Amino acid sequence: MTKSELIELIASKQQHLAYKDVELAVKTLLEHMSESLATGQRIEIRGFGSFSLHHRPPRIGRNPKTGEPVALPGKYVPHFKPGKQLRQRVNGEHQAGR
Amino acid sequence: MALTKADMAERLFEEVGLNKREAKELVECFFEEIRTALEEGTSVKLSGFGNFDLRDKSERPGRNPKTGEEIPISARRVVTFRPGQKLKSRVEAYAGSSEQ
Numbered sequence: 001m002t003k004s005e006l007i008e009l010i011a012s013k014q015q016h017l018a019y020k021d022v023e024l025a026v027k028t029l030l031e032h033m034s035e036s037l038a039t040g041q042r043i044e045i046r047g048f049g050s051f052s053l054h055h056r057p058p059r060i061g062r063n064p065k066t067g068e069p070v071a072l073p074g075k076y077v078p079h080f081k082p083g084k085q086l087r088q089r090v091n092g093e094h095q096a097g098r
Numbered sequence: 099m100a101l102t103k104a105d106m107a108e109r110l111f112e113e114v115g116l117n118k119r120e121a122k123e124l125v126e127c128f129f130e131e132i133r134t135a136l137e138e139g140t141s142v143k144l145s146g147f148g149n150f151d152l153r154d155k156s157e158r159p160g161r162n163p164k165t166g167e168e169i170p171i172s173a174r175r176v177v178t179f180r181p182g183q184k185l186k187s188r189v190e191a192y193a194g195s196s197e198q
């Protein structure tokens with residue numbers, strides 16, 4: 001499922017909203033989430049999961065062509081940990097109260 | 099402080115002009131539709147952000163870390179998230195306050 005298919009699906013369930021508004025809302029949500037991670041703030045959505053940053057320490061890489069060593073600085077990478085409800089639903093464990 | 103659904107709804111109220119109830123419902127619907135797609139075995143690709151993919155893992159041997167007892171970890175399907183290039187480069191630039 002792509003972003004535009006997700007927008008169509010949400011618009012079909014939120015019929016009181018104009019398609020354009022749903023489209024803008026989904027883009028705003030994703031931008032808000034990206035912006036949050038880009039400033040080092042984690043995201044916590046109960047029943048869905050949490051997004052945080054993991055640190056990758058600096059290392060010595062190599063230029064694959066010349067074999068020459070290259071110093072690579074440390075960096076952060078986004079990490080997602082699925083929440084309990086998502087884990088169970090994806091694994092076909094149907095639980096009450098979802 | 100972590101970003102929550104309430105913060106996201108507030109942003110939709112401010113920037114998109116949805117009323118508070120609509121904004122709250124939309125945020126709920128957004129995450130629910132992603133969960134439903136994944137539950138049905140469909141991966142979700144949100145360009146600029148990342149992809150939620152599914153992986154089928156086979157049974158493997160495990161151990162109870164407390165008792166040392168061997169228990170097999172059953173076969174299961176799990177969700178993985180692969181951040182997109184755009185999100186990766188935005189995050190990489192984060193200098194960090196070393197708290198994460």
